[in-house]
Amino acid sequence: MIKDYVGLILMLSFYLYLVFFNPDLAGHPDNYIIANPMVTPAHIVPEWYFLPYFAILRSIDNKVMGVLLLLFSIFILILVPYINKPLFRSSSIRPGYKYIFWLLFIIILFLGYIGGCEAVEPYLIISKICKLLYFFIFIFIIPLQIGFESYFISYQIKYIY
Numbered sequence: 001m002i003k004d005y006v007g008l009i010l011m012l013s014f015y016l017y018l019v020f021f022n023p024d025l026a027g028h029p030d031n032y033i034i035a036n037p038m039v040t041p042a043h044i045v046p047e048w049y050f051l052p053y054f055a056i057l058r059s060i061d062n063k064v065m066g067v068l069l070l071l072f073s074i075f076i077l078i079l080v081p082y083i084n085k086p087l088f089r090s091s092s093i094r095p096g097y098k099y100i101f102w103l104l105f106i107i108i109l110f111l112g113y114i115g116g117c118e119a120v121e122p123y124l125i126i127s128k129i130c131k132l133l134y135f136f137i138f139i140f141i142i143p144l145q146i147g148f149e150s151y152f153i154s155y156q157i158k159y160i161y
Helices: 002-020 048-058 063-083 095-116 121-160
Strands: none
Touching: 048 063, 048 095, 048 121, 063 121, 095 121
């Protein structure tokens, strides 16, 4: 426990040093540009964890549809436990699950990268493609994969017994 307390004290001292003595160390230099209320800068982006959703929002021309699609992209993550109900939870028996997981991971990384880029033509096309793949995986691929797995696993169980 003493080692844990030493680690805790070191982390707290580093945190308190940042807060009280050097708060600008973790800041971005763009935060010190004098604001112009008449012009929104083109390089302004949200934090890194919102970049995939920002790319989805920016890939739609209609503002209302973009906001609805943004909300649906968050809401579909809430629906994943209800969509993804396989017979076995372990990914060792579900090889298709691994490929779908890594494909979704790569798509989210692409969306995050594109969300940080400017809204110019090659990035807009890539964001539209990644957005379609994001929703396609959740709406079509995962339910199809669950159906195939349940069919083949039940077939193998019948064949074995």
